Amino acid sequence: xxxxxxxxxxxxxxLQPKQHGKPGGFLRHTSIFTGLAGGIVLAxxxxxxxxxxxxxxxxxxxxxxxGLNALLAATMFAWVIGFMAGIGAFAGPIRWALGHDLTHxxxxxxxxxxxxxxxYWKYTTDHxxxxxxxxxxxxxxxxxxxxxxxxxxTELGWTWSELFDPNFYNSIIGTHGIVxxxxxxxxxxxxxxxxxxxxxxxxxxxxxxxxxxxxxxLLFAAVPPLLATLxxxxxxxxxxxxxxxxxQAGMGMVGYQVLIIVFAFSTGVASVNLITTAVTMRARGxxxxxxxxxxxxxIASSVxxxxxxxxxxxxxxxxxxxxxxxxxxxxxxxxxxVWLYENLFWLLAHPEVYVIVVxxxxxxxxLMTVFLRKPLFSYKLAIAGFAGVxxxxxxxxxxxxxMTGFAPQVGYPFMLSTELISIPFGFxxxxxxxxxxxxxxxxxxxxxxxxxxxxxxxxxxxxxxxxSDVPVDQYMHGSMFVVAHFHFMLMGAGLFGAMAAIxxxxxxxxxxxxxxSIGSIGFWTAxxxxxxxxxxxxxxxxxxxxxxxxxxxxxxxxxxxISTIGAYIIGIGMLIFLYAIITSWRGKTxxxxxxxGAKTLEWQTSTPVPLENFPVLPVVTSDPYGYGVPxxxxxxxxxxxxxxxxxxxxx
Amino acid sequence: xxTTTTGPLYPTTGEPxxxxxxxxxxxxxxxxxxxxxxxIALLIxxxxxxxxxxxxxxxxxxxxxxxxxxxxxxxxGIVLATIAMWWGYKGLVKGHKDRMIIGATLAxxxxxxxxIGQIVxxxxxPFDIQDGAYASSVFWLAIGAAIHLFLVLFLxxxxxxxxxxxxxxxxxxxxxxxxxxxMTYVCIIIxxxxxxxxxxxxxxxxxAPTFGTFTSQQ
Numbered sequence: 001x002x003x004x005x006x007x008x009x010x011x012x013x014x015l016q017p018k019q020h021g022k023p024g025g026f027l028r029h030t031s032i033f034t035g036l037a038g039g040i041v042l043a044x045x046x047x048x049x050x051x052x053x054x055x056x057x058x059x060x061x062x063x064x065x066x067g068l069n070a071l072l073a074a075t076m077f078a079w080v081i082g083f084m085a086g087i088g089a090f091a092g093p094i095r096w097a098l099g100h101d102l103t104h105x106x107x108x109x110x111x112x113x114x115x116x117x118x119x120y121w122k123y124t125t126d127h128x129x130x131x132x133x134x135x136x137x138x139x140x141x142x143x144x145x146x147x148x149x150x151x152x153x154t155e156l157g158w159t160w161s162e163l164f165d166p167n168f169y170n171s172i173i174g175t176h177g178i179v180x181x182x183x184x185x186x187x188x189x190x191x192x193x194x195x196x197x198x199x200x201x202x203x204x205x206x207x208x209x210x211x212x213x214x215x216x217x218l219l220f221a222a223v224p225p226l227l228a229t230l231x232x233x234x235x236x237x238x239x240x241x242x243x244x245x246x247x248q249a250g251m252g253m254v255g256y257q258v259l260i261i262v263f264a265f266s267t268g269v270a271s272v273n274l275i276t277t278a279v280t281m282r283a284r285g286x287x288x289x290x291x292x293x294x295x296x297x298x299i300a301s302s303v304x305x306x307x308x309x310x311x312x313x314x315x316x317x318x319x320x321x322x323x324x325x326x327x328x329x330x331x332x333x334x335x336x337x338v339w340l341y342e343n344l345f346w347l348l349a350h351p352e353v354y355v356i357v358v359x360x361x362x363x364x365x366x367l368m369t370v371f372l373r374k375p376l377f378s379y380k381l382a383i384a385g386f387a388g389v390x391x392x393x394x395x396x397x398x399x400x401x402x403m404t405g406f407a408p409q410v411g412y413p414f415m416l417s418t419e420l421i422s423i424p425f426g427f428x429x430x431x432x433x434x435x436x437x438x439x440x441x442x443x444x445x446x447x448x449x450x451x452x453x454x455x456x457x458x459x460x461x462x463x464x465x466x467x468s469d470v471p472v473d474q475y476m477h478g479s480m481f482v483v484a485h486f487h488f489m490l491m492g493a494g495l496f497g498a499m500a501a502i503x504x505x506x507x508x509x510x511x512x513x514x515x516x517s518i519g520s521i522g523f524w525t526a527x528x529x530x531x532x533x534x535x536x537x538x539x540x541x542x543x544x545x546x547x548x549x550x551x552x553x554x555x556x557x558x559x560x561x562i563s564t565i566g567a568y569i570i571g572i573g574m575l576i577f578l579y580a581i582i583t584s585w586r587g588k589t590x591x592x593x594x595x596x597g598a599k600t601l602e603w604q605t606s607t608p609v610p611l612e613n614f615p616v617l618p619v620v621t622s623d624p625y626g627y628g629v630p631x632x633x634x635x636x637x638x639x640x641x642x643x644x645x646x647x648x649x650x651x
Numbered sequence: 652x653x654t655t656t657t658g659p660l661y662p663t664t665g666e667p668x669x670x671x672x673x674x675x676x677x678x679x680x681x682x683x684x685x686x687x688x689x690x691i692a693l694l695i696x697x698x699x700x701x702x703x704x705x706x707x708x709x710x711x712x713x714x715x716x717x718x719x720x721x722x723x724x725x726x727x728g729i730v731l732a733t734i735a736m737w738w739g740y741k742g743l744v745k746g747h748k749d750r751m752i753i754g755a756t757l758a759x760x761x762x763x764x765x766x767i768g769q770i771v772x773x774x775x776x777p778f779d780i781q782d783g784a785y786a787s788s789v790f791w792l793a794i795g796a797a798i799h800l801f802l803v804l805f806l807x808x809x810x811x812x813x814x815x816x817x818x819x820x821x822x823x824x825x826x827x828x829x830x831x832x833x834m835t836y837v838c839i840i841i842x843x844x845x846x847x848x849x850x851x852x853x854x855x856x857x858x859a860p861t862f863g864t865f866t867s868q869q
Contacts, residue, residue: 014660014661014662014665015660015662016662017662017818093805096809096813097805097808097809097812097813098809098812098816099809099812099813099815099816099817099818100816101662101663101818102662102663103662103663104662104663104664104665106663107663107664204664207674207678208678268682268685271681271685272678272681272682272685273678275677275681276674276677276678276681279677280673280674280677281674306681306684306685306688307684307685307688308688309685309688310685310686310688310689310692311688311689311691311692313689313692314689314692314693314696315692317791318696318791321780321787321791325780325781326780326781327780327781327786327787327790327791328700328708328781328782328783328784328786328787329696329700329784329787329788332705332706333706333708334706334708334781334783334784335700335704335705335706335707335708335709335783335784335785335787336700336705336784336787337699337700337703337705339699340695340696340699340700343695343699344692344695344696
């Protein structure tokens with residue numbers, strides 16, 4: 001992408017509102033520590049008052065401890081509200097309502113100017129800080145989810161070896177599932193959508209910087225209630241927490257519901273911000289045909305999250321209502337319907353797969369052009385692919401309900417729609433293959449990840465087509481085959497795609513080059529471990545092994561044993577990759593501004609990226625993938641650079 | 652895409668306020684889309700359970716449905732508040748700052764009364780939330796309306812303070828317009844909820860499947 005530098009807005013002296021005290025105001029005194037204090041204090045007060053008021057012994061029809069669950073829910077929400085108040089999240093809306101608008105100095109303070117590394121511990125609005133916070137949070141969540149996966153595979157290594165109590169084992173399964181889903185939803189849009197995307201479109205920050213900080217800290221506040229579930233009986237019903245099991249569950253279910261309700265707010269706020277930034281803050285000259293494909297992927301993912309996440313959120317609001325108010329949404333005895341829950345749940349929970357896979361796919365398409373030095377093969381086809389996925393994602397959810405007895409006659413239309421979605425996904429694979437066709441590959445770590453993603457997506461996609469067929473699903477439903485399939489999509493395409501994107505943008509985000517030797521060892525180790533684990537799981541599924549079981553027949557011993565070995569190999573690979581990230585990040589040498597010679601805007605600014613991203617706002621004069629296409633502006637710039645170099649040569 | 656526009660400048664970023672307003676407008680529209688999806692989830696729950704009448708437990712005990720009038724009084728309240736806010740905004744655009752303050756004050760007062768009315772309705776339903784699927788659904792529609800009204804109350808109060816502080820002026824009336832837009836959406840979604848409670852009372856499924864006698868253990 002050719003860029004000229006010019007100020008889009010002339011910068012005359014802007015009349016500032018009255019400065020109330022020092023810049024930053026109340027936020028000068030807040031940080032994560034005041035947030036923790038606020039959360040703990042409010043939660044403790046709520047618990048103490050609540051325990052006096054709520055009749056603990058109250059039970060609903062299913063003998064659930066209604067009073068205790070209500071008290072727990074109130075305490076957890078009090079934690080979230082107290083934390084957000086303590087960290088300063090409510091200062092902005094109150095200032096706005098009172099007419100005390102931010103001055104430029106306020107905004108700079110809130111963006112973390114002059115605060116060093118302490119800004120990462122505060123309610124900082126700079127999108128780069130928020131992106132980095134997301135990155136660290138994702139690494140922690142993936143670590144937790146991965147550790148739980150290791151426990152699962154350890155238990156399943158041999159049948160009849162009961163390492164864990166069955167209830168605890170079920171809790172591990174449910175917690176692993178939801179932790180991984182949450183972390184994969186944010187693994188690309190969190191770190192890269194926040195850090196990279198605004199620079200990529202030539203903006204100084206996100207459209208709504210305070211909402212950006214809000215989205216991260218809401219997520220942060222939502223995690224402790226989830227992790228607390230492990231010591232409160234856990235989530236024993238899988239990550240989908242089907243009804244009426246959820247209403248009959250113990251206290252752990254409350255933590256799950258609080259997580260989803262709060263996380264949905266976080267996702268909604270982030271989606272609004274990402275879409276608005278991409279649509280309204282593009283640099284001058286960046287018309288829609290010049291928007292990098294990664295930005296399109298972020299928009300597509302955010303649109304799906306924005307529309308479908310509220311369905312999931314309300315499914316949990318109503319489930320919590322059943323649990324603590326004894327209402328009748330999902331309890332058939334009192335007029336509720338478990339199918340209602342399943343519909344509301346899967347209305348998000350299937351598009352959620354695309355929320356995860358789409359940005360990762362967009363990331364690999366973006367970096368392929370760089371490492372092949374070729375324009376993207378059929379940019380419009382890629383956009384059609386993303387649009388098709390977004391559109392059809394709305395009409396596929398019932399394929400999760402073929403075997404529930406819900407309206408069997410609608411199974412076939414949904415079978416058709418599910419198979420249809422493979423067409424836009426096929427477009428995206430075609431674009432990837434077309435871009436590689438006759439290309440001269442610059443094989444670096446991000447490009448290696450691309451091969452892995454294409455392979456995994458093909459395997460996951462083809463097995464998905466099988467599973468969308470009603471007759472096949474009648475046999476495969478609830479088996480390990482399904483588990484292997486969705487791991488190929490979510491981990492194989494989603495997580496490895498995210499690894500590709502992170503290793504590509506690592507020099508810009510962290511300012512250092514990723515150690516590719518160690519990173520490649522880690523990546524390939526994890527990739528081969530992944531194939532061993534989940535191909536073996538396909539075999540177990542075809543043999544008839546059901547999922548979510550603690551013990552199984554001896555017939556499945558070999559495939560489970562191999563799967564467990566594969567899982568340990570994945571774990572070792574991931575640890576090596578993590579080691580590469582940490583040691584590279586701690587390195588002393590700064591990365592060059594544009595180590596890959598890429599043409600998109602984020603690589604045209606310096607590293608580390610300055611607070612306002614660009615000294616002056618860029619103006620885009622060509623498309624982002626015009627490799628090998630002569631550009632008059634490039635020629636002028638090269639001429640100027642040559643003159644400049646000649647002038648610097650000592651005489 | 653960023654464009655150069657003349658007019659007053661936004662103090663935080665130095666951009667023209669019109670540019671900032673366009674950005675905020677898209678943000679509010681997206682918030683409306685997201686909120687609408689959540690509200691639709693409640694309406695789906697209502698109509699789904701109404702149509703199935705599982706275990707013949709849709710209707711509240713003794714068919715004591717919630718009276719219709721309070722729903723429509725609440726709709727009337729939010730509609731009047733919205734009209735007051737639009738009236739104030741139109742006046743502001745013509746340069747009458749006082750009219751904006753009066754409009755926002757009226758909107759706040761009417762919304763406050765409506766919000767109190769909503770709380771009264773919630774506390775005087777002739778059934779409890781656990782009295783069947785209809786009762787649960789109606790309670791949550793009313794709770795949803797109360798949350799929306801509370802948010803409207805915050806926004807209309809903010810409009811009073813911001814107009815008095817000259818943050819909202821005839822040159823920069825955009826926040827008042829966005830609040831009016833949001834209130835219009837709230838009118839529509841609360842009216843749809845009221846319509847559901849009006850036309851969907853008796854379930855059309857009189858031959859509902861029945862489940863065991865588990866409730867007898869209560």
